[in-house]
Amino acid sequence: MANLTLIQAVNDGLKVAMRDDPTTLVFGEDVGPKGGVFLATEGLTDEFGVERCFDTPLSEDGIIGTAIGMAANGLRPIAEIQFQDFIFPAFDQIVSEAAKLRYRSGGQYTAPMVIRTPYGGGIRGGLYHSQSGEAYFSHTPGLKVVIPSTPHDAKGLLIAAINDPDPVLFMEPKALYRSVKGEVPEGSYTVELSTLRTVREGKDVTVFCYGAMVPVVERAAATAAESGIECNIVDLRTLMPLDEEGVLEAAKSTGRVVTVHEAPRFCGYGAEISAMIAENVIEYMEAPIRRVTGFDTPFPNTLEHHYLPDERRVLDAIEAVHSF
Amino acid sequence: MDSNEAHSLIDADGQPRSKFTCALSDDELKRCFESMLAVRSFDDICIKLQRGGRIGFSIPNTGVEATQVGAAAALRDGDHIFPSYRDFGIAIHKGVAAVEMFHNMFGNSRDAAQGRQMPVHFSFVEPVRFFSISSPIGTHIPQAVGAAHAFTLRGESHAALASFGDGGTSSSGFHSGLNFAAVMKAPVVFLCQNNGWAISCPSSRQTGSESYAIKAKAYGMPGIKVDGNDVLAVHQVVSEALERARSGAGPTLVEAETYRMGGHSTSDDPSKYVPKEILDRWAALDPTKRLRGYLESRELWTQEWEDELVARLSAEHAAAAKEAEVEAPPGLETIFSDVFESLPDHLRKQGEAVFDLARRKGDAAAGEGAFPL
Numbered sequence: 046m047a048n049l050t051l052i053q054a055v056n057d058g059l060k061v062a063m064r065d066d067p068t069t070l071v072f073g074e075d076v077g078p079k080g081g082v083f084l085a086t087e088g089l090t091d092e093f094g095v096e097r098c099f100d101t102p103l104s105e106d107g108i109i110g111t112a113i114g115m116a117a118n119g120l121r122p123i124a125e126i127q128f129q130d131f132i133f134p135a136f137d138q139i140v141s142e143a144a145k146l147r148y149r150s151g152g153q154y155t156a157p158m159v160i161r162t163p164y165g166g167g168i169r170g171g172l173y174h175s176q177s178g179e180a181y182f183s184h185t186p187g188l189k190v191v192i193p194s195t196p197h198d199a200k201g202l203l204i205a206a207i208n209d210p211d212p213v214l215f216m217e218p219k220a221l222y223r224s225v226k227g228e229v230p231e232g233s234y235t236v237e238l239s240t241l242r243t244v245r246e247g248k249d250v251t252v253f254c255y256g257a258m259v260p261v262v263e264r265a266a267a268t269a270a271e272s273g274i275e276c277n278i279v280d281l282r283t284l285m286p287l288d289e290e291g292v293l294e295a296a297k298s299t300g301r302v303v304t305v306h307e308a309p310r311f312c313g314y315g316a317e318i319s320a321m322i323a324e325n326v327i328e329y330m331e332a333p334i335r336r337v338t339g340f341d342t343p344f345p346n347t348l349e350h351h352y353l354p355d356e357r358r359v360l361d362a363i364e365a366v367h368s369f
Numbered sequence: 370m371d372s373n374e375a376h377s378l379i380d381a382d383g384q385p386r387s388k389f390t391c392a393l394s395d396d397e398l399k400r401c402f403e404s405m406l407a408v409r410s411f412d413d414i415c416i417k418l419q420r421g422g423r424i425g426f427s428i429p430n431t432g433v434e435a436t437q438v439g440a441a442a443a444l445r446d447g448d449h450i451f452p453s454y455r456d457f458g459i460a461i462h463k464g465v466a467a468v469e470m471f472h473n474m475f476g477n478s479r480d481a482a483q484g485r486q487m488p489v490h491f492s493f494v495e496p497v498r499f500f501s502i503s504s505p506i507g508t509h510i511p512q513a514v515g516a517a518h519a520f521t522l523r524g525e526s527h528a529a530l531a532s533f534g535d536g537g538t539s540s541s542g543f544h545s546g547l548n549f550a551a552v553m554k555a556p557v558v559f560l561c562q563n564n565g566w567a568i569s570c571p572s573s574r575q576t577g578s579e580s581y582a583i584k585a586k587a588y589g590m591p592g593i594k595v596d597g598n599d600v601l602a603v604h605q606v607v608s609e610a611l612e613r614a615r616s617g618a619g620p621t622l623v624e625a626e627t628y629r630m631g632g633h634s635t636s637d638d639p640s641k642y643v644p645k646e647i648l649d650r651w652a653a654l655d656p657t658k659r660l661r662g663y664l665e666s667r668e669l670w671t672q673e674w675e676d677e678l679v680a681r682l683s684a685e686h687a688a689a690a691k692e693a694e695v696e697a698p699p700g701l702e703t704i705f706s707d708v709f710e711s712l713p714d715h716l717r718k719q720g721e722a723v724f725d726l727a728r729r730k731g732d733a734a735a736g737e738g739a740f741p742l
Contacts, residue, residue: 070522096522102552107511107545111553114515114529117500118449120522122515134541141505142512148707150492150501151481155710187708210710239713286713 049229052222054196055085055161058203059123061233063093066121069207070097073108073125082127083163083222105131109138109160113146116158121207129164129216130173136181143212144187159206159213164192165257165307166339166353167220171346177256177308177339182214183285183317189213190284191238194259196227198282201236209238218257225260239283241291247275250363251295253318254305255281258354262305265359274367284314289321296322300331301366305354310338332369335362375626376606377596381654383662391601392608393442395669401442401600402664403678404462405434405657410682411457411467412631414690415474415488419635423694424474428489429631430457432598435656436562436625438462439603440530443611447527449498451513454489455562455629456502456532463497467686471693483699483707507533507540510559514550517557517614528556528614530607536567538584539575547622551589556614558607559622562597564629569642585622597627598656601663627656701727701734702742712742 049057063069071089073081077100080087089098101108105126112122126132132139143156166175183190191206191213193199199217206213244259245266254262259280266276279295281287296302302322304315315336322334337354345352378389393401408430415427430437437458444450444463452459460470473491476484481492482501492501500516503509513531520527537543538561550557561581565572578584585592591613595606603625610621628651632639664670705712705720712720720740727735 102545102548104545104548106541107549110508110511110542110545111515111518111549114451114512114517115519116515117512118516118519120519137505137508137541138511142503142508145503146501147710149482149486149490149503151483151485152707152710153481153492153494154501189709286709286715289715289718 046228046230048226049196050223050226051193051196051199051217052083052085054200054229055203055217056087057229058200059086059089060092062123062204062207063089063097065233066207068119069121069123070115071123071125072099072101074103074127075100076125081125083219085161085217086125105135106138109135109143112158112160113138113143113156116156117146117154121157123159123161123207126160126162128174129162129178130176132162132178139182139188139214140185144185147211148187155210156212157210159203159215161215161217163219163222164216165218165220166344166349167257169346169349172343175344175349177306179216179284180308180313183314187211188285189238190216191282192216192218192256192284193282194218194221194256194280195225196229198236198242200229201234202238202282204233205235205238208235216256220257221260236282239286239288241288241295242280242282244278244280245276247277247299249275249299250301250303250367251277251279251299252303252305252359252363253279253281253292253295253315255284256307258305258307261354261356262359264356265363268356268360269363274363276363292318292321293326297326297329300329301369302330302334303337303359303362303366304334305337305359307339307353309341310336311341313338332366335366337362375594375596376602377599378601378605379599379659379663381659383659383664384666385663390605393601393604395667397442398664399669401438401462402657402660402670404438404441404458405600405660406675406678407461407682408434408437408458409657410679410686411461411470414686416635418474418690424488426488427474427635428455429629429634430455432630432651432656433562433564433627434458435600435660436560436597436603436627439600440532440560440607442604443607444530445527445611447525448611449500449513449516449527449529451500451509451516451529451531452491452502453509453533453537454502454504455534459532460491460493460499463499465493465497465499466689468689468692469493471690472696475693475696476698477693477696478699479693479696480699483703485703507537507542507546509533510537510540510542510546511549513557514546514553514555517550517555518553520556526615528558528611530558530560530611532560532562534567535561535563535565535572535575535581536570537561538581547585547588547590547620550620554617554619556617557620558610558614559620560607561622561624562627563624564627566629566633566643568633568637580624582622582624588622590620590622592622592624594624594626597625598654598659600656600660700741702740706742717742
């Protein structure tokens, strides 16, 4: 066991996967000798050579397009998109190509690949270094979407994503890169995709969250506990395919639900969780389901701390559904 | 070679020009002719099937056969093809059976993609890696580069061929694909089939450049313009480009000047926008006519041989179409399979709901059974 930050755990996961599987390779903008703008790929070119960790031209659709061709021809590409905000030139390659290749060829061609990308706010990045686009991608059949919130899960989910036979969008909460530390096992291990993590057990209110919102919710739950409200916090970890049964069980266990994400509210991931609960287990609900989210606006810079759900807003929603 | 002068080996009547060479054997030449006739036969049957309402759609390939067949003849075993939707000739010349193509045209249960795609969106792994065709334009160009780079990393001497039209050169995939290929020195050949039209938009609406081939220069690779209705010239130019790729010298852009003699698709009426005099000019440069002329001058062609060929191809294709037409449609469960390697719970639930509704409200497509996945 080593005590690592989340970004160190990502780096360790990449190294372990690349040592285990010679067909893996890492590429993207500035991922080579520089080691990436967040240093997720630090040391990879040194250890594995420029053939297996290299810089590409500044073109997201080129990065993902070439990755698909490599994946379809026997390699396991791990492509980095420097900021999730810059992924949209590759939207066509991800949505029209990687996600549909198995379906449209009846499995003759597949794209087993991982797209790693830092997402979310909290670093004063403004409109174009802060966004959370998980809803676009969770809405895309054929694509898996994974978001870790701890160093342990970051490494284990990343290795599971690399081993997965389908394309995986691996969204890393950049606000947590260096702000969380945790015990991370040495060597290779996986955290199974499509499994939930119970962060905190509680009988009163269930809070669904993921990524950088998990520690925010934990702080709000600790405060709520001081006034006797016990929260059941569920870290979704894999948004597609989601463990729906696990979500419904967790919702039923308290009958009071809050969902939390940074992304805008309208058609956001919380809406899907809310609809799923309403469709399947509404008879267990004791209160309306509340969403705590970013606003339906572009992401602001100076006032980002007001845009991002914070402990205060989460606590307010917990108290509201508890007292309903 | 000057990028503005299309490389050509035979003239409009199939007679050798000066500096003529031919690397194809007599048998290969005759096989190219057969494939070009096969494209025309397959094309004709598909258009008739569509006009008769028996298939929903087709893409006419008449006029561009020499480009497709010449390029296909230059490929070797192990090379990967990243085709566009107008590439019948590549599939046919590489030995894909007509019935396999018809399974896709009818979208039946023997179609690799289980009828999920429109007609002409083929996918084959045998007898050749003919990559699953996508409708968005140019997305396959960087994919071909990635596949080619995989050959390099494994030390294999294969190459990839990416085929696209003149409209494809305007796509972001063309730019990123050529840029990446040149930077990575990937063993890939880009075949631009300049057939004059992107649906109804002429070349003047695609580029302000003096040619497509010349764009290669700025990317850092050779760009060669070839007479796309001269199968010998296309074969020679693409062969040299593939050899260059295999030797590690990097990619090449080939612009084949040809002409789409039919519509964009069976849904298109080209008489609204294609001037008749241009069609007449290109009809005089018909690729089968030119190869016929060359073969005849070499005493490799007789009318009887061609008549037999046409009759055999027509009968084979008609039989293949009939075989595919009577094949069962894909099972209802194939809506849900192949989204992921294994079926996730939410898709299982959605599939079960379809079959449950069929039991309660009726739907013959679901039969009597439960969701089988």
